[in-house]
Amino acid sequence: MDKKNRIDIYTDGGCSGNPGPGGWGFVIVYSEKIYKSSGSEKDTTNNKMELTAVIKALESYKNSLENKASKNQKVRIFTDSIYVKNGITTWIITWLKNGWKTADKKDVKNKELWMILKNLSDRINPEWEWVKGHSGDRWNEECDALVKKEINAANKKI
Numbered sequence: 001m002d003k004k005n006r007i008d009i010y011t012d013g014g015c016s017g018n019p020g021p022g023g024w025g026f027v028i029v030y031s032e033k034i035y036k037s038s039g040s041e042k043d044t045t046n047n048k049m050e051l052t053a054v055i056k057a058l059e060s061y062k063n064s065l066e067n068k069a070s071k072n073q074k075v076r077i078f079t080d081s082i083y084v085k086n087g088i089t090t091w092i093i094t095w096l097k098n099g100w101k102t103a104d105k106k107d108v109k110n111k112e113l114w115m116i117l118k119n120l121s122d123r124i125n126p127e128w129e130w131v132k133g134h135s136g137d138r139w140n141e142e143c144d145a146l147v148k149k150e151i152n153a154a155n156k157k158i
Helices: 046-065 082-097 111-124 138-157
Strands: 006-015 020-030 033-044 074-079 127-130
Touching (some): 006 046, 006 138, 020 046, 020 138, 033 046, 033 138, 046 074, 046 111, 082 127
Antiparallel strands (some): 020 033
16 A cells, blocks of 8 residues: 555553553654654553553544545554554454453453544544564654653653
8 A cells, every 4th residue: 555545653652660650652644744742641551551642643633634634545553552452453342242341251441441442443444553662663663752751751740
């Protein structure tokens, strides 16, 4: 697929300690333009930040870019989080069937974030790609740098 027919979204989240101060970041590559955003929380978990990064990225796409995109442009999400990729593409099907319970009958953690992500994913229908973290992928590394900056900022707020 050529670059003109796709919108690539890279996301990352993390925290210092788990739980602890955390950050999220995303980079959207669209029509030779780059859009970046990031944020932090004082007390969070790594998984919440990974989910928040994707949610914020998809909300940004919906609010700012969706109307500019042509109908044949495909949105691809790149995440280094197996938790996010498998959660939204596989596990969520079972969670929904089981009333938001895991296979071992426990409540799904971060249900409220999963519900938001499911809604956005259903509306946008992105392709989901896993990218190995810290492997030299330009945009994944950029997201990681945004997350580290936000974690440092969150640490200073404590």
